[in-house]
Amino acid sequence: MPQTESPxxxxxxxxxxxxxxxxxxxxxSHTGNLETITLLQRIFASKGxxxxxxxxxxxxxxxxxxxxxxxxxxxGDSTDRAAKDVLGSDYxxxxxxxxxxxxxxxxAHASDAARRGILIAGHTDCVPVTGQEWxxxxxxxxxxxxxxxxxxxxxxxxxxxxxTALADRFLAADLTExxxxxxxxxxxxxxxxxxxxxxxxxxxxIAPRIAYVGEPTMMDVITAHKxxxxxxxxxxxxxAHSSLxxxxxxxxxxxxxxxxxxxxxxxDRGIAEGPSDSAFLVPHITGGVNxxxxxxxxxxxxxxxxxxxxxxxxxxxxAIAIARRIQAKIAELDEEMKKAVPADxxxxxxxKNVGASLxxxxxxxxxxxxxxxxxxxxxxxxxxxxxxTKVTYGTESGIYEAAGMSAVVIGPGDIAQAHGxxxxxxxxxxERCEAFFLALLERLSN
Numbered sequence: 001m002p003q004t005e006s007p008x009x010x011x012x013x014x015x016x017x018x019x020x021x022x023x024x025x026x027x028x029s030h031t032g033n034l035e036t037i038t039l040l041q042r043i044f045a046s047k048g049x050x051x052x053x054x055x056x057x058x059x060x061x062x063x064x065x066x067x068x069x070x071x072x073x074x075x076g077d078s079t080d081r082a083a084k085d086v087l088g089s090d091y092x093x094x095x096x097x098x099x100x101x102x103x104x105x106x107x108a109h110a111s112d113a114a115r116r117g118i119l120i121a122g123h124t125d126c127v128p129v130t131g132q133e134w135x136x137x138x139x140x141x142x143x144x145x146x147x148x149x150x151x152x153x154x155x156x157x158x159x160x161x162x163x164t165a166l167a168d169r170f171l172a173a174d175l176t177e178x179x180x181x182x183x184x185x186x187x188x189x190x191x192x193x194x195x196x197x198x199x200x201x202x203x204x205x206i207a208p209r210i211a212y213v214g215e216p217t218m219m220d221v222i223t224a225h226k227x228x229x230x231x232x233x234x235x236x237x238x239x240a241h242s243s244l245x246x247x248x249x250x251x252x253x254x255x256x257x258x259x260x261x262x263x264x265x266x267x268d269r270g271i272a273e274g275p276s277d278s279a280f281l282v283p284h285i286t287g288g289v290n291x292x293x294x295x296x297x298x299x300x301x302x303x304x305x306x307x308x309x310x311x312x313x314x315x316x317x318x319a320i321a322i323a324r325r326i327q328a329k330i331a332e333l334d335e336e337m338k339k340a341v342p343a344d345x346x347x348x349x350x351x352k353n354v355g356a357s358l359x360x361x362x363x364x365x366x367x368x369x370x371x372x373x374x375x376x377x378x379x380x381x382x383x384x385x386x387x388x389t390k391v392t393y394g395t396e397s398g399i400y401e402a403a404g405m406s407a408v409v410i411g412p413g414d415i416a417q418a419h420g421x422x423x424x425x426x427x428x429x430x431e432r433c434e435a436f437f438l439a440l441l442e443r444l445s446n
Contacts, residue, residue, distance in 0.1 A: 019161035023150035032060025050075035054083040061185035071174040115209035117178040123187030126152040132421035154413030159214025194396035211400040216413030227319040227366040228394035230310040239303035240346035247346040248301030255305035287311030315368035365398030374406035
């Protein structure tokens with residue numbers, strides 16, 4: 001009987017090969033990351049590494065935690081479970097947005113056990129390529145001039161691939177404290193994968209003291225970034241012929257009132273009176289109502305308006321307090337609209353649904369570790385440059401910091417290449433990333 005070659009023998013092993021395999025998987029946020037997680041799960045299993053996989057209800061997404069125990073400790077058996085079964089009533093909202101304004105305003109904290117261990121953290125989803133013009137196919141890695149092109153090469157599959165290739169060396173080492181790799185879902189739209197991960201780590205009794213989040217920084221350490229908070233608002237009025245205005249209710253009017261209020265009270269006043277930090281490229285809060293869709297004809301009273309808006313606040317600003325002000329304003333307009341319903345509406349069914357509502361798409365916490373924080377200090381000792389610059393984009397690191405870890409951002413590639421057409425990572429950046437992990441391994445092996 002002929003023998004068939006085990007598929008595990010064909011798994012990629014080098015940083016470059018693993019990265020190319022990951023890039024070939026279309027893990028655009030809306031399609032899910034499960035295929036990527038399954039590949040990582042197989043690679044780690046082939047090396048004897050314990051993993052824990054937490055699958056989302058949608059069947060598209062999952063988080064993965066790989067465990068590299070300290071000397072004398074056991075990693076235990078691998079698990080593969082439904083996230084909802086593990087977390088029970090603490091299970092989050094999946095892809096449906098977040099609402100952290102009632103009660104806690106930060107992610108769930110890990111257990112009170114003494115913090116110990118290093119978390120190597122990264123997301124496995126990527127942004128769409130729709131409408132972009134690529135020189136080479138975005139999901140077929142292509143090398144040109146010392147650069148590897150493909151979606152996710154810089155943001156941020158190169159970081160995950162490089163560590164994964166070193167998994168057997170970390171597993172074989174006599175580590176003075178444990179190391180964990182976390183691979184999360186849906187960072188690009190909600191960061192809910194990282195929110196769930198914090199609670200999942202708690203169920204595993206894992207409480208790392210340091211988190212290194214692998215967004216592209218040219219392998220320098222970034223210690224601070226702004227919060228990023230995005231919302232949708234809907235305003236429902238009553239359609240009527242414009243000549244019969246008293247029988248209608250114009251949703252656009254209330255949406256415009258909110259738009260003016262948001263720009264004047266949140267953004268303009270925040271710039272004039274709020275905190276400022278010259279270490280940021282833009283030293284103050286930014287934001288705006290960046291999409292306004294309303295009405296359907298020039299001679300019809302607008303029955304519905306839909307807004308997309310966001311703000312990015314400094315770490316010293318209270319982003320949750322700003323969100324509560326937005327909630328209060330939407331509630332105020334909702335009440336005004338309901339009071340303005342005409343006695344004889346043109347559409348009695350629409351009249352039943354008049355009002356304003358708010359959906360929180362993302363509340364991404366700021367990062368403010370500081371250049372002397374524990375994560376930055378260790379990175380400095382490993383020979384990494386600590387950048388004095390604070391960045392305007394957001395990452396999952398703020399969630400890990402809010403959960404009690406000392407977190408910074410460090411990864412191969414340039415943020416300028418992320419999200420655009422012809423994304424690439426320079427191959428020498430992958431070499432620097434490998435050197436960083438090997439320096440960490442040596443440090444933890446002493």
